[in-house]
Amino acid sequence: YLFSQRAAWKPALTLNGFLSASKRFVEKDLEVCVAGRTFMITGANSGIGKATAIAIAKRGGIVHMVCRNKDKAEEARADIVKETGNKEIYVHILDLSETKKVWEFAESFKRKYKSLNVLINNAGSIMSQRDVNTEGLEKSFATNVLGVYILTKSLIPLLEKSPDPRVITVSSGGMLVQKLRTGNLQSERGRYDGTMVFAQHKRQQVVMTEQLAKAHTNIHFSVMQPGWVDTPAVANAMPDFHRSMKDSLRTPEQGADTVVWLAISEAATTNPSGRFYQDRKMVSTHLPLAWTHSSALEEQKLMSLLEDLAKTFQPH
Template sequence: MSIYQKTAFFIKGRMQFTNGGYAKSAKSFNEADTKKDVTGQVFMITGANSGLGKSAATSIAKNGGEVHMVCRSLDRANKAKEEIIQESGNSNVHVHMLDLSNTKSVYEFAKTFSDEHSTLNVLVNNAGCMVNERQTTAADIEMNFATNTLGTYVLTEQLVPLLMKSTKPRVITVSSGGMYTQKLNVKDLQSANGTFSGDMAYAQQKRQQVILTEEWAKLQPQIHFSSMHPGWADTPAVRTSMPGFHSYMKDNLRTPEQGADTIVWLAVSDAALAQPSGQFFFDRKPAATHLTLAWTRETAEDRRLFLTKLSEIA
């Protein structure tokens, strides 16, 4: 990351990604957009036991949706489930245990879920991973890449047939503003070269997710795809993976509810469906995917190679 990229990103972040930025954006929100009755619709949210995922699951449950929480820890997920039911008054909340870094398990889970359910209206790819030392899975895949990119890719691809059984299905992928600092590095998708940085690997994978969303929108026009940036939110993941950043910014961080607002808007509102598929959203509005003069744009050939390599790895 260049000095310019770092500086431009931080300035943008302080102006827009904080709780103050949310308060300014929220003045133009139509609150009715996120209060829509979605009784009878089926929602799957990965990483739904805490932070943004739990907040989104709670809001959707309050709106009457059938919520499927896909989580790595069964104990934490069951505890969160009871809290969501209690807060929402909706008992139609279900827990599924899945480690997205285990590609074989992702395939098996998607097949089982598709066999047991007749429809899926909305998939929210929210689960994320930031391991600060380079680790690999049993399949020799770098841990962050296995969860953030490969797991998201396989789960979404395998659930496409089920999604297409519903009317106006949606897929929402929770990216990060960190992707503004990264250009797609198709030669080193798993951060094997040079000094490893967990936050830079994470940012690179968030760039990959935005590109995936754009490409899915082209390939699957029957499904409404979107990616989004929640802003800088105070979540357990941020506290654990980025303690220095959390300590420095804690008074300015968004609440999980504020961070999850655009997830819920994309998942339930008619206004979101009125937008073209494949866009990147921030505070309920389409946002640019590159900073000015940051030199982060990939070529069409880079995109083609990325999709080819991802398919081969999966």
């Protein structure tokens, strides 16, 4: 039965799923000028991140691109400025897998800038084999979970001072086949399967969003899944999937649509904070009759483990 549930859920993630869902989109939701509003987007130099940056820049937003590779970031910035005519696009170089550097970046950003209206946690990492960073943390966990947690937590005071603050995290449909597991956060036990590790991290992001929304009620938190999108990251991390699904994949713009909707539309904030979205619609974080539900205790445990780890690497 669960197999048929999964089979029924997957077509919604394809290009056709998007085309079908988009028939109910309200066009005026995105007819918004965001001049003067500030947006930070991680992984903004390609794929969904870049498409999001372009959509926001076109509407007059100030965009802070947070990227790992300076050359690729500068090249993307030039493209965005050229395409949108918006020069208020700024590049920051940060590797989210380097935990201390995430702290340092967030603290220096708060000192330098007086406002941040929207944080978009888009950068992610799928590893083909287990690898650790210079601090001894498993790299994809450091990027996908701990880096996102530290960046978000550290920027909350700045967001809270800014009008209509929002935090959007880009998750993945893969999380629907994962139950939260806090006993093996850094994939030290068992065989390392990069795509399953990634899916577990995406489940953790959903739980993290729900918990942060409860703790910070004046910020609108959301987490979304973009469907199956034709991006460099997918082509590199899952070449077989990319090859076989090529004609059914969404464009980066289609993948970014709900991110942009959550970041700028008034409609998005009429929904409760902390929810999960697909194609501009709140959806369940579990498949029907799924075994993926976790207890409140387990969810709180994740948050306290992240808090303890974050403090370990906080510069004094």
